[in-house]
Amino acid sequence: MNNRLRPPLWLSAWLMFGVALAFAPISPYTATLATEVIILTLWAVSYNLVYGYMGEISFGHAAFFGVGAFGVPLLAREFNLPFGFNLAGGIVVACLFGALVSVIIRRTRGVYYAVLTFVLAEVLYVVAIKWTNFTGGDNGLPVSRPGLLASPLSYALFAFVIVTIALVALHRIVNSPAGRVVQAIHQNERRARQIGYNTDAYRALTFILSGAFSGLAGALYSPFIQFVSPDLLFWTFSGQVIIMTIIGGSGAFYGPVLGAAVFVILRDFISSWSASSAVIGGVALAKLGEHWPLFMGMIFFLIIVFEPAGIVGIVSRFKRTWSRSKYRSELVG
Amino acid sequence: MTWISLANQLILGLSTAAIYVLVSLGLTMIFGMMNVLNFTHGVLYALGAYFSYLLVKLTGSFWLALLIAPLLVALIGMLVEHISIRPLADRPHLIQFLATFALALVIEQVIRLVAGNDAYAVSLPVAFAQTLSLGSLVIPSYRLFLIVAALMVCLAIGTLLAKTQVGALIRATSEDPEMAALLRVNTRAVSTTVFAGGSALAALAGALAAPVFSVHPSMGEEIITMAFLVVTAGGLGSLRGTVLAAIILSQASSLGLLAVGKYSDVLTICIMAAVFLVWPTGIFGRTEGR
Numbered sequence: 285m286n287n288r289l290r291p292p293l294w295l296s297a298w299l300m301f302g303v304a305l306a307f308a309p310i311s312p313y314t315a316t317l318a319t320e321v322i323i324l325t326l327w328a329v330s331y332n333l334v335y336g337y338m339g340e341i342s343f344g345h346a347a348f349f350g351v352g353a354f355g356v357p358l359l360a361r362e363f364n365l366p367f368g369f370n371l372a373g374g375i376v377v378a379c380l381f382g383a384l385v386s387v388i389i390r391r392t393r394g395v396y397y398a399v400l401t402f403v404l405a406e407v408l409y410v411v412a413i414k415w416t417n418f419t420g421g422d423n424g425l426p427v428s429r430p431g432l433l434a435s436p437l438s439y440a441l442f443a444f445v446i447v448t449i450a451l452v453a454l455h456r457i458v459n460s461p462a463g464r465v466v467q468a469i470h471q472n473e474r475r476a477r478q479i480g481y482n483t484d485a486y487r488a489l490t491f492i493l494s495g496a497f498s499g500l501a502g503a504l505y506s507p508f509i510q511f512v513s514p515d516l517l518f519w520t521f522s523g524q525v526i527i528m529t530i531i532g533g534s535g536a537f538y539g540p541v542l543g544a545a546v547f548v549i550l551r552d553f554i555s556s557w558s559a560s561s562a563v564i565g566g567v568a569l570a571k572l573g574e575h576w577p578l579f580m581g582m583i584f585f586l587i588i589v590f591e592p593a594g595i596v597g598i599v600s601r602f603k604r605t606w607s608r609s610k611y612r613s614e615l616v617g
Numbered sequence: 618m619t620w621i622s623l624a625n626q627l628i629l630g631l632s633t634a635a636i637y638v639l640v641s642l643g644l645t646m647i648f649g650m651m652n653v654l655n656f657t658h659g660v661l662y663a664l665g666a667y668f669s670y671l672l673v674k675l676t677g678s679f680w681l682a683l684l685i686a687p688l689l690v691a692l693i694g695m696l697v698e699h700i701s702i703r704p705l706a707d708r709p710h711l712i713q714f715l716a717t718f719a720l721a722l723v724i725e726q727v728i729r730l731v732a733g734n735d736a737y738a739v740s741l742p743v744a745f746a747q748t749l750s751l752g753s754l755v756i757p758s759y760r761l762f763l764i765v766a767a768l769m770v771c772l773a774i775g776t777l778l779a780k781t782q783v784g785a786l787i788r789a790t791s792e793d794p795e796m797a798a799l800l801r802v803n804t805r806a807v808s809t810t811v812f813a814g815g816s817a818l819a820a821l822a823g824a825l826a827a828p829v830f831s832v833h834p835s836m837g838e839e840i841i842t843m844a845f846l847v848v849t850a851g852g853l854g855s856l857r858g859t860v861l862a863a864i865i866l867s868q869a870s871s872l873g874l875l876a877v878g879k880y881s882d883v884l885t886i887c888i889m890a891a892v893f894l895v896w897p898t899g900i901f902g903r904t905e906g907r
Contacts, residue, residue: 341711388890391897394711395654399849400893403886406842410882520838523718530715575730581722588716589704 294538298451302444305437315436319443321548323504326447328528328540329454330497335526336534337458338490339470341398344385344405345525348378348495350517351408352502357425357512358418367430371446371503378499381408382492389491390484393473402519412514424513427506443504450497455537457493466490498525527584533596542595550583551576621754622875630864630871632760632829635767637863639822640840641847642774642856643815649791649854650811652710656717657697658819659841660724665690665820666827666836667728670737679742679828686824687817694816695809702812721837729834736833763825770821771860778856787811791854850892852902861900862892 291299305318327349334342352374359365359373389400412419419425433439457463468476469483477483506512515521524547532543557573572578591597644658665686672682701716740746745759778784790797790807798804823836830836847866851858869888873881896902 341715388893392893395648395652395714395853396849396898396902398711398714399654399845403842403846403849404890407883407886407890410886411880414879414883519842523722526715526718571730575726577722578726578730581719581726585701585716585719585723588712588719592708592712 292455292537294541295452295455298448298541302441302448305440305444310437312436315440317548317552319436319440319508321545322440322443322447323501323508324525324528324544324548325541326450326504327498327501327525328532328544329451329537330494330501331525332529332534332537332540333454333458333466333490333494333497335529336539337463337470338466338487340393340487341526342401342491342494343398343519343522343526344401344403345495345498346517346519346521347381347385347405347408348498349502349505349521349525350412350512350514351378351381352499352504353506353512353516354412354419354425354502355499356503356506357427360428367433367507371500374499374503375496378502379492379496382495383488385495386488386491390488402522405517405519405522409514409517409519412517419514422514424511424515427510427512429507429510433507439508443508446500446504450500451541454497458537462486462489527580530592531584531587531594533594535593536596539594539596546595547580551580554579623872624754625756626871626875627868628756628760628764630868632763633871634863634867635763636822636826636829636840637843637847637867638767638860639770639825640819640844641851641859641863642771643818644844645848645851645854645856645859646774646818647812647815648848650787650808651702651713653702653713653717654845654848654853655697655812655815656714656841657694657701657721657724658815658844659837659839660721660728661690661694661697661816661819661837662823662826662840662844663728663832663834663837664693664724665823666739666832667732667737667823668820669824669827670739670832673739679739683821683824687820690820690823691813691817694819695813697816698809698812721841725834725837728837732834734834736831738831739827741828759828763829766825770818774856783810846886846889849899849902850889852896852899855899855901858899858901862889 305315310318327345331342331345334340334345355374355377356367356370359370360367365373385401385404388404389397392400413421415421416423429439433442458466465476465481465486469481469486473483502516505516528543528547529540530543531546532541533539554576555573557569558571560569560573562569587594591601593600640658640662644655647653647655647658668686668689669679669682672685673679676682697717697720701720702713705713705716741759745757745762747758749756749758749761776784778788786797786802786807787810789800790802790804791811794804797807822840826836843866847862848859850866851860851862866885866889869885870881873884877884892900
């Protein structure tokens with residue numbers, strides 16, 4: 285911390301990624317893939333406020349994401365707001381939902397926290413499915429984006445700018461005094477309460493903030509896929525952000541960034557098998573390609589069992605052996 | 618006229634409650650034993666339905682399927698416990714919960730890979746294929762059978778836990794595993810037994826539900842929502858709470874259908890949310906949430 289103005293390493297890498305996005309000659313397909321990584325990165329990092337920093341599992345974060353995603357077409361239709369206001373509207377609605385849920389879950393911890401967030405998110409899913417006049421039900425709604433952002437690359441850059449600002453804000457938040465309190469609550473809530481912190485309020489605030497940024501991610505997502513359906517609210521989608529966060533590593537701020545990237549690239553890679561005609565061990569590769577959650581589930585399981593710190597843990601393990609061998613060679617040499 | 622539709626919805630709700638009770642009892646017993654909410658419970662329920670479809674097709678007997686499908690799924694349940702709960706025994710319970718979530722994803726995809734995305738129908742057993750009519754009230758007799766079957770299973774579990782040697786071992790182990798182990802109870806065997814038994818109950822529910830709802834790959838992810846809601850609203854680990862919550866939940870949704878139409882599911886979940894506002898760990902939950 286000797287130089288407060290020097291950006292952290294993850295931010296430099298992230299900005300380099302942005303520069304590459306802007307200037308490297310990339311295909312529209314790559315730009316689309318990059319956009320998804322960018323948006324899901326924001327979702328996973330904001331999810332990690334609750335999982336990594338506060339130490340609770342929310343199984344209902346798809347609700348926030350979905351609220352933001354639905355907010356864009358609904359606000360445009362009902363109030364005729366210009367595009368930027370829709371994004372902000374998604375955040376506001378996500379905040380409101382987060383506040384409502386926080387009231388209900390304020391005294392719950394652990395498994396109950398996971399199940400209650402799971403169940404309350406399900407309310408939104410059911411409403412979205414049943415209220416067909418408003419949300420389009422199973423058919424979903426089309427989402428348009430302004431002409432300026434019509435091309436994949438321009439939307440990728442737009443998403444990159446917004447997400448970068450959000451990531452910097454999130455980084456400031458987790459390293460702020462309030463962020464430290466939340467980490468203290470993670471380590472020992474009773475002690476934090478006895479020191480005099482209103483732990484319930486800090487927990488609720490963390491949940492709402494995490495939800496607000498998830499809502500922003502959702503609001504960026506639906507114009508990106510130009511479509512929104514209740515599937516975005518279903519719990520299996522909440523499961524995806526948990527997988528991203530844990531695969532990347534919840535112990536570091538940049539862990540979920542890696543997780544989102546690995547998740548999207550891996551899913552894309554496995555899905556691409558469905559175009560292949562190879563047969564391995566009697567099973568057509570094309571058929572396996574449709575079942576990417578099978579492989580994602582296996583990888584997730586292996587990570588949980590063998591490397592709970594995720595990719596961040598693997599990297600630091602490599603770093604440790606590397607520095608040890610360097611030290612040894614210095615001794616010998 | 619209205620009392621007939623009321624009675625109809627009541628019986629419909631109770632028969633749904635029967636399925637919920639059977640699924641949730643296994644889930645809550647497993648939680649009571651190892652403090653882990655088992656996410657694979659939903660796919661085990663689905664597996665029960667698929668096995669029963671297969672067995673009905675092979676043997677032609679619904680009753681044989683009802684017997685064998687739970688046994689097969691109990692074996693799979695033991696495997697799940699062996700690879701997801703055992704190796705993570707000294708890690709936080711929430712990590713074990715996530716491990717079972719990962720396995721649930723895998724098992725569901727295996728089902729889709731093997732059986733495809735189509736839905737299958739299991740026909741009603743011949744003995745319960747017809748309807749009973751009481752005046753102008755017409756009840757499908759299979760619905761009544763479901764209610765009676767769930768009641769019998771509840772009684773059997775209650776007797777097993779309260780009156781038998783095995784039940785005493787189970788109660789002792791879930792109360793205080795260390796003390797039980799000191800008294801030379803093989804706690805590992807006991808918890809594996811409970812896990813297998815809970816899985817068998819899920820499969821039994823799946824097999825019983827198969828003729829009413831069709832057999833399809835997402836049935837697991839649908840039932841797990843309800844099962845989680847039931848066991849937490851009742852209080853995790855509490856058997857009577859589970860039964861009570863299952864009845865409240867299913868009646869709210871079936872009677873609510875008369876009151877608010879298609880939004881009855883929303884009403885149900887709102888009632889449950891109110892339950893959690895009053896009792897944060899469920900109606901019969903322990904005061905300190907674990």
